[in-house]
Amino acid sequence: MEKRNNSSKQLDIGDRRKAFNRRTLDDRRITADRRTGRDRRTGRDRRSGWGKIEDHLLRGALAATASIVFQFSRPFTIIIGYVDLLLASSREEHTKEKLVIIKEQLEIISEILDNFREVDTFKTKDFDGVDILDTNKLLDVEEHELDRKIL
Amino acid sequence: MLNLINMNVLLFDSQRDQIVMMKEILNRIGCRVSLVMNEYECFAKLTKKRYDLVIFDHGISGLDVTGFVAQLETIDRRMSVAMMVTLPSRFYEDKYGCSGVDFLIFKPFGYNEILLLVREAFQYSLKLRKAS
Numbered sequence: 001m002e003k004r005n006n007s008s009k010q011l012d013i014g015d016r017r018k019a020f021n022r023r024t025l026d027d028r029r030i031t032a033d034r035r036t037g038r039d040r041r042t043g044r045d046r047r048s049g050w051g052k053i054e055d056h057l058l059r060g061a062l063a064a065t066a067s068i069v070f071q072f073s074r075p076f077t078i079i080i081g082y083v084d085l086l087l088a089s090s091r092e093e094h095t096k097e098k099l100v101i102i103k104e105q106l107e108i109i110s111e112i113l114d115n116f117r118e119v120d121t122f123k124t125k126d127f128d129g130v131d132i133l134d135t136n137k138l139l140d141v142e143e144h145e146l147d148r149k150i151l
Numbered sequence: 152m153l154n155l156i157n158m159n160v161l162l163f164d165s166q167r168d169q170i171v172m173m174k175e176i177l178n179r180i181g182c183r184v185s186l187v188m189n190e191y192e193c194f195a196k197l198t199k200k201r202y203d204l205v206i207f208d209h210g211i212s213g214l215d216v217t218g219f220v221a222q223l224e225t226i227d228r229r230m231s232v233a234m235m236v237t238l239p240s241r242f243y244e245d246k247y248g249c250s251g252v253d254f255l256i257f258k259p260f261g262y263n264e265i266l267l268l269v270r271e272a273f274q275y276s277l278k279l280r281k282a283s
Contacts, residue, residue, distance in 0.1 A: 066238060066239075069237055069238065070210075070237045070238065072259075073237040073258035073259050074169060074210075074237075074258060076258070076259035077169060077172075077235075077258045077259040077260055077261075078168055078169055078172050079259075080259050080260065080261040081172040081173065081175075081176055081260075081261055081262070081265075082172055083261070084176065084261040084262035084263075085172075085175055085176060085179070085262070088179065088262065106259075109259075110259050113259065114257075117237075117238070117239050117257070118239060
């Protein structure tokens, strides 16, 4: 009994109903993913909340930086405030020296938080093979102290 | 040189830790400070006594900032209003640019930033009182 192979029948050249490319014999349907909501004219995804992976990465990075700033700012404010108060009231030179070091380190963290706050472009830099967020500001952009701290 | 002594400051936050620290700094500067932890207590204080500056936290849960500031303005238009904030400045400019918030102070801040804020607020408050 003869077995009919449907797949081999689809390879017939000239059968327009099979959606084959007659030149390359490729099935055109392989490249067209019909499950996605992609607009064929603009190439954009019409479904809300969907988009290019790069867009999601950018939004994720911005949300992460905003979250870090938001979560860390309050405890750091309290620490910096009390360190300032201790520096103003302490009379022991030995204690003052240590407090100055703590204050310097807190200022570094404060600057990092400031940089995180102003992140609006997604830029990474290589750190020993690992991509980390580049938050370094351009040195020629000097803002007025009052504008930066208090509007 | 501005005389910041006896400047009345009202601090409003839902959590005590931050405003207690700020109170200590403000007392050291020479200000008289009151602490409140809810909106009603805040309005009650403001109706009883004249304040030069109100500092409140943007992160107070359930607080309608625009409504709160509008209410402050109805009590005393000449009083300076400062908000403690964390997010980028453009967010606040867009959202509260037209509200009555006079100053934003970005966390984390310390003694110097509070001193700067109080000086600016005092000058601003003086200007408003002279103009009225």
